[in-house]
Amino acid sequence: MGIRALGWLAVLALIGGLGTAFGYAPREVVQGNVQRIMYLHVPAVLTAYLAFGLVFLGSVGYLLTRRPGWDRLAMAAAEPGVIFTGITIASGSIWGKPTWGTWWTWDARLTSTAVLFLVYVGYLMLRGMIDEPDRRARAAAVVGILGAANIPIVHFSVKWWRALHQPATILGPEPSPIAAPILLTLLVNWIAFTLLLLYLLAKRTEIARLEDMHAG
Amino acid sequence: MPDNWSYVFAAYGVAAVVLLAYWRRLAVRAKNLAARRPRRSV
Numbered sequence: 524m525g526i527r528a529l530g531w532l533a534v535l536a537l538i539g540g541l542g543t544a545f546g547y548a549p550r551e552v553v554q555g556n557v558q559r560i561m562y563l564h565v566p567a568v569l570t571a572y573l574a575f576g577l578v579f580l581g582s583v584g585y586l587l588t589r590r591p592g593w594d595r596l597a598m599a600a601a602e603p604g605v606i607f608t609g610i611t612i613a614s615g616s617i618w619g620k621p622t623w624g625t626w627w628t629w630d631a632r633l634t635s636t637a638v639l640f641l642v643y644v645g646y647l648m649l650r651g652m653i654d655e656p657d658r659r660a661r662a663a664a665v666v667g668i669l670g671a672a673n674i675p676i677v678h679f680s681v682k683w684w685r686a687l688h689q690p691a692t693i694l695g696p697e698p699s700p701i702a703a704p705i706l707l708t709l710l711v712n713w714i715a716f717t718l719l720l721l722y723l724l725a726k727r728t729e730i731a732r733l734e735d736m737h738a739g
Numbered sequence: 740m741p742d743n744w745s746y747v748f749a750a751y752g753v754a755a756v757v758l759l760a761y762w763r764r765l766a767v768r769a770k771n772l773a774a775r776r777p778r779r780s781v
Contacts, residue, residue: 737775
């Protein structure tokens, strides 16, 4: 499948996701319609986990093989990973104001997510600071591998520490307590975000390949 | 609880702006690269 076709598929999936979030999912009984932010917030963080998992994979692949393709994969996944984490933090903060009464609190989940965001912003800054390709790729790979250790910390922070943030209701050990229409809407949006990630990844990898070609 | 639609639209609006800005940045970079010729070693 071409990159353009993947892009259109992602657009259609996002439209479907918006349709389910605003047209199919019911109004949540306790929170009201503000809960619809969760159809953005939850898929965004799950997609960020996937992106940073790909950074880890690309980093390990590069250190083992020294093939530039692995480094390109890591770099191309880090950028959308940072963007999806930023969307997670922003949407969570916007949801928090009417629900918790505050834009931000130093809760374990929020703080560890902010650290995750900053680690990968640092990863991208590091890449920008080193010109020599192999040195840049090696240094970035080390950060990409160490940074991935923060993903389980973010996910399990609500179990390990007393947190204001609710515990995991999907990807948890027990069956999800979420009502079927809400779960289905989350799933549709998660698929849409994953397709968008794959599109952005393909596009960014192609750009990196062209840049390497131009650099000689 | 009130519906707080303004917060809902703000959250989706921020996400749309950020994603569109990133996509546009990638599209411009790809276009510029496609217009350039690869460097040839002499």
